[in-house]
Amino acid sequence: MTNASENGFVVFDRVQKSYDGETLVVKDLNLSVGRGEFLTMLGPSGSGKTTCLMMLAGFETATHGDILLGGKPINNIPPHKRGIGMVFQNYALFPHMTIAENLSFPLEVRKIGKSEREEKVTRALGMVQMETFGGRRPAQLSGGQQQRVALARALVFEPELVLMDEPLGALDKQLREHMQFEITNLAHELGITTVYVTHDQTEALTMSDNVAVFDDGRIQQLAAPDKLYEEPENSFVAQFIGENNTMLGTIQSVENGVAVVQLDSGDLIDTKPINVSKPGERTRVSIRPERVEFNKDRLHADAHTLKAEVVEFIYMGDIFRTKLKVAGLDDFIIKTRNAPDQRRLQPGEMIEIGWMPEDCRALDA
Amino acid sequence: MSDASTSMSDASTAGPMLAADGTPLKRSLRKALRREKMRALMLIAPLLFFILLTFIAPIADMLFRSVENQIVSNTLPRTVIALDDWDGQEEPGEKVYQALYFDLFVAAEAKEHTKLGTRLNYEETGISSLFRTTGRRSDDIGEAYQDVFEDVDPRFKEAGFWYDMMTAGGGEPDTALMSERLGTMNRLIADLASGDIGFAPAAEISALLPKTAEAYTDFAIFTALADGDVVAEEDPWEAVYAALGVDLANAETRDAVQVYEGPGADALRAAAAAADQLPAGGFKSAFLDVDEDWASQGVWETIKTYSASYTPGYFLNSVDLELSADGISPRDEDQQIYILLFKRTIFMSLTIMFSCILLGYPIAWLLANLPVRTSNLLLILVLLPFWTSLLVRTSAWKVLLQQQGVINDILVWSGIVDDANRLVMINNQFGTIVAMTHILLPFMILPLYSVMQTIPPSYLRAAKSLGATNWTAFWRVYFPQSVPGIGAGSILVFILSIGYYITPELVGGTTGTFISNRIAYHISSSLNWGLAAALGSILLAAVLILYWAYDKIVGIDNVKLG
Ligand SMILES: Nc1ncnc2c1ncn2[C@@H]1O[C@H](COP(=O)(O)OP(=O)(O)OP(=O)(O)O)[C@@H](O)[C@H]1O
Numbered sequence: 008m009t010n011a012s013e014n015g016f017v018v019f020d021r022v023q024k025s026y027d028g029e030t031l032v033v034k035d036l037n038l039s040v041g042r043g044e045f046l047t048m049l050g051p052s053g054s055g056k057t058t059c060l061m062m063l064a065g066f067e068t069a070t071h072g073d074i075l076l077g078g079k080p081i082n083n084i085p086p087h088k089r090g091i092g093m094v095f096q097n098y099a100l101f102p103h104m105t106i107a108e109n110l111s112f113p114l115e116v117r118k119i120g121k122s123e124r125e126e127k128v129t130r131a132l133g134m135v136q137m138e139t140f141g142g143r144r145p146a147q148l149s150g151g152q153q154q155r156v157a158l159a160r161a162l163v164f165e166p167e168l169v170l171m172d173e174p175l176g177a178l179d180k181q182l183r184e185h186m187q188f189e190i191t192n193l194a195h196e197l198g199i200t201t202v203y204v205t206h207d208q209t210e211a212l213t214m215s216d217n218v219a220v221f222d223d224g225r226i227q228q229l230a231a232p233d234k235l236y237e238e239p240e241n242s243f244v245a246q247f248i249g250e251n252n253t254m255l256g257t258i259q260s261v262e263n264g265v266a267v268v269q270l271d272s273g274d275l276i277d278t279k280p281i282n283v284s285k286p287g288e289r290t291r292v293s294i295r296p297e298r299v300e301f302n303k304d305r306l307h308a309d310a311h312t313l314k315a316e317v318v319e320f321i322y323m324g325d326i327f328r329t330k331l332k333v334a335g336l337d338d339f340i341i342k343t344r345n346a347p348d349q350r351r352l353q354p355g356e357m358i359e360i361g362w363m364p365e366d367c368r369a370l371d372a
Numbered sequence: 373m374s375d376a377s378t379s380m381s382d383a384s385t386a387g388p389m390l391a392a393d394g395t396p397l398k399r400s401l402r403k404a405l406r407r408e409k410m411r412a413l414m415l416i417a418p419l420l421f422f423i424l425l426t427f428i429a430p431i432a433d434m435l436f437r438s439v440e441n442q443i444v445s446n447t448l449p450r451t452v453i454a455l456d457d458w459d460g461q462e463e464p465g466e467k468v469y470q471a472l473y474f475d476l477f478v479a480a481e482a483k484e485h486t487k488l489g490t491r492l493n494y495e496e497t498g499i500s501s502l503f504r505t506t507g508r509r510s511d512d513i514g515e516a517y518q519d520v521f522e523d524v525d526p527r528f529k530e531a532g533f534w535y536d537m538m539t540a541g542g543g544e545p546d547t548a549l550m551s552e553r554l555g556t557m558n559r560l561i562a563d564l565a566s567g568d569i570g571f572a573p574a575a576e577i578s579a580l581l582p583k584t585a586e587a588y589t590d591f592a593i594f595t596a597l598a599d600g601d602v603v604a605e606e607d608p609w610e611a612v613y614a615a616l617g618v619d620l621a622n623a624e625t626r627d628a629v630q631v632y633e634g635p636g637a638d639a640l641r642a643a644a645a646a647a648d649q650l651p652a653g654g655f656k657s658a659f660l661d662v663d664e665d666w667a668s669q670g671v672w673e674t675i676k677t678y679s680a681s682y683t684p685g686y687f688l689n690s691v692d693l694e695l696s697a698d699g700i701s702p703r704d705e706d707q708q709i710y711i712l713l714f715k716r717t718i719f720m721s722l723t724i725m726f727s728c729i730l731l732g733y734p735i736a737w738l739l740a741n742l743p744v745r746t747s748n749l750l751l752i753l754v755l756l757p758f759w760t761s762l763l764v765r766t767s768a769w770k771v772l773l774q775q776q777g778v779i780n781d782i783l784v785w786s787g788i789v790d791d792a793n794r795l796v797m798i799n800n801q802f803g804t805i806v807a808m809t810h811i812l813l814p815f816m817i818l819p820l821y822s823v824m825q826t827i828p829p830s831y832l833r834a835a836k837s838l839g840a841t842n843w844t845a846f847w848r849v850y851f852p853q854s855v856p857g858i859g860a861g862s863i864l865v866f867i868l869s870i871g872y873y874i875t876p877e878l879v880g881g882t883t884g885t886f887i888s889n890r891i892a893y894h895i896s897s898s899l900n901w902g903l904a905a906a907l908g909s910i911l912l913a914a915v916l917i918l919y920w921a922y923d924k925i926v927g928i929d930n931v932k933l934g
């Protein structure tokens with residue numbers, strides 16, 4: 008990661024941060040964001056996402072390490088000289104100014120002439136389809152409209168980097184999805200580098216080029232959404248992103264990239280070793296519900312299978328969600344697509360389940 | 373359940389909605405609300421009563437007092453009427469002096485004339501002593517008549533003789549005269565007792581000797597109700613003799629006396645025969661004998677000008693004007709102090725207000741932005757003055773600021789100030805401003821603090837992230853949002869300081885006193901309550917106008933006190 012830092016637009020180089028001098032809120036953060044990239048910081052509450060963003064914006068100083076912007080360290084540049092656009096979680100629109108005044112504020116402080124200012128404000132408002140609202144006050148706008156204005160204000164002075172801290176947290180689901188779409192579109196159209204903070208994983212997966220999963224002050228995994236979902240590198244990421252079935256066991260053998268794991272119930276399964284290697288090591292295996300197969304025809308002939316009893320069948324429209332009792336667990340979930348030929352399992356039914364070894368990942372315990 | 377729902381839908385289609393018990397819904401709702409309102413009213417009734425009694429009523433009384441001026445017409449009712457015809461060109465005629473004599477005599481007996489003297493002295497200096505000496509000498513004027521009558525017939529010395537004569541031995545009483553005099557007397561003497569007078573003037577005698585009957589009735593009322601004595605046993609006032617003299621000076625009366633038959637008719641006839649022995653010059657010369665000033669046009673003009681029951685005089689005085697015979701004119705230069713005091717009060721209150729803003733704003737900002745533990749401590753320090761007596765705080769400033777005080781000592785010790793030129797920092801405007809700023813500072817800090825607390829720090833961050841320097845972010849983003857707090861604090865501080873009294877009194881000296889000190893002086897020392905009330909009313913009006921202007925300009929909804 009440190010090596011990649013040379014060509015990144017935004018680079019965190021071994022950054023640490025402590026507020027109280029006793030605990031590190033951010034521990035050894037290394038991160039590189041390419042120009043034009045949309046990076047999302049995803050993580051549970053208190054994992055240090057906002058802190059990282061604040062350090063980047065200049066409102067907090069790193070206790071240790073360097074933050075580089077365009078190759079230059081910015082530790083000593085005050086926030087107003089960094090030229091970073093920022094959208095706050097509560098929008099922070101100035102309540103005593105109209106929307107147009109809010110937007111022209113960053114231009115005024117940059118001493119841009121009146122006519123140019125007006126033109127830019129109109130353009131920015133047009134970008135978020137809010138042309139007619141320039142004369143209103145923030146309190147006279149709905150949440151979604153305020154959100155757009157906040158976005159327009161962060162973009163109006165054409166920054167190269169925009170930071171957004173849970174900008175959609177206060178919106179309802181439908182509006183959130185709509186805004187997710189608009190934000191990504193806008194970011195890509197304008198070619199701006201975006202660092203986006205959220206604790207909503209769907210948001211992270213749908214919007215980003217890359218997602219950095221935070222936990223405990225560290226980046227647990229930095230990858231594109233699909234890789235993150237399909238190839239989690241540790242059990243935290245596996246559990247944090249999407250739904251997962253996890254089972255504890257011990258490695259029996261590792262051969263040809265396939266590790267045989269003996270579950271605590273005694274059953275043997277095939278897995279792909281990710282960050283385990285030696286037989287005898289404890290492991291947490293993880294399998295996505297939609298990758299579990301109970302149709303024998305679709306499995307390898309020599310695949311290990313497990314006996315399962317159907318506990319509950321839930322009809323969810325587009326998919327079926329079935330709860331199984333497997334290897335001592337009674338909340339093993341499988342998901343199947345609602346296709347015409349799909350079987351609907353009955354509670355009490357005994358089935359055999361299995362999967363492709365590469366879908367079942369043996370991770371740290 | 374189903375019953376209720378059908379009846380509901382029935383009701384909604386046909387006629388007014390009915391409540392469960394069949395009464396129209398509107399009526400039962402109103403009844404329920406009224407019950408609730410009554411209960412709420414009962415809860416606040418003690419407070420309401422308390423406020424009415426201790427706050428609204430005194431203010432109403434003050435407003436009333438600032439224009440009320442019934443003392444002149446109550447004390448000198450006949451004089452006021454007689455003065456109606458006076459053109460003000462030269463001194464008034466005998467008729468006025470005569471009316472004044474009878475008014476003043478009664479007033480002197482009731483010891484009310486000095487109050488009137490004090491009142492009129494506010495307008496024209498010297499009247500107070502004029503009234504006092506004349507009141508003292510009013511007996512002498514009547515005695516001149518008394519001596520003549522008693523020489524003519526010694527029975528005029530007897531209380532019983534007079535009583536019989538005035539009741540005409542129990543003839544038809546003149547109730548109209550009695551009730552008229554009783555009313556006048558009640559207006560003059562506020563706490564006159566009520567009860568049986570034991571006397572009523574006979575209609576016969578009041579027709580024959582109107583002035584005498586009037587004077588004797590006054591005497592009877594006063595003797596019975598104010599002194600609690602028996603009328604028939606007391607010697608009449610000297611004024612009664614004077615009144616008899618006035619009556620008998622009339623030739624028609626003298627003729628009528630010749631045919632009068634009632635008790636004491638012979639004595640009256642003898643007295644009528646001696647009419648030419650009565651004092652010649654009348655009341656006018658008698659008054660001028662007592663004091664030359666009774667010929668002064670100014671005195672009479674003052675009495676006439678202030679004879680109305682309500683007067684703008686106090687208000688005019690409050691703005692250094694006065695009411696004179698030819699309209700409104702400015703007061704003498706040496707009496708013009710109120711405009712100056714009002715200006716000074718406003719100027720100093722504004723200075724105090726701005727000092728409070730300057731000192732309070734940073735503190736409130738710290739309070740709102742420091743970590744909770746530190747800011748709590750700071751808040752306690754801010755509130756500390758509230759827990760210390762006002763007098764102690766003010767006295768502490770005396771200790772600090774006086775010429776031999778701590779600050780001067782330090783300045784002299786450090787050589788900044790020469791020992792001979794110690795700074796004068798107390799008993800002047802500076803001292804008042806310093807002490808009052810200190811005392812009123814919490815009233816600025818608290819509203820500011822509560823407003824600043826509601827301004828999220830993200831606004832400042834947002835402004836900075838948009839490229840504003842610290843100063844621009846503060847000035848363009850933070851400050852405008854704290855304006856409601858400044859407004860609330862300013863209103864509080866300004867209104868409190870405009871009416872402040874104790875501190876300027878203690879540390880203000882002569883140049884640092886406020887209008888309120890003058891009001892206090894008039895309330896407790898000069899006893900010119902009318903003027904004090906007018907000054908107070910102007911102050912009240914000024915505050916209300918400021919409040920209104922503030923509402924117009926800033927909007928009172930924008931004021932946040934917490
Ligand atoms: N100003 C501060 N002083 C002291 N500790 C702080 C401060 N700000 C944050 N922290 C602590 O740092 C840790 C990380 O906080 P941060 O705000 O970065 O979390 P986050 O990932 O943004 O969480 P969320 O998703 O809830 O916003 C938390 O434990 C928090 O208590």
Ligand SMILES: [Mg+2]
Nearest residue numbers: 056057058172
């Ligand atoms: Mg956060």
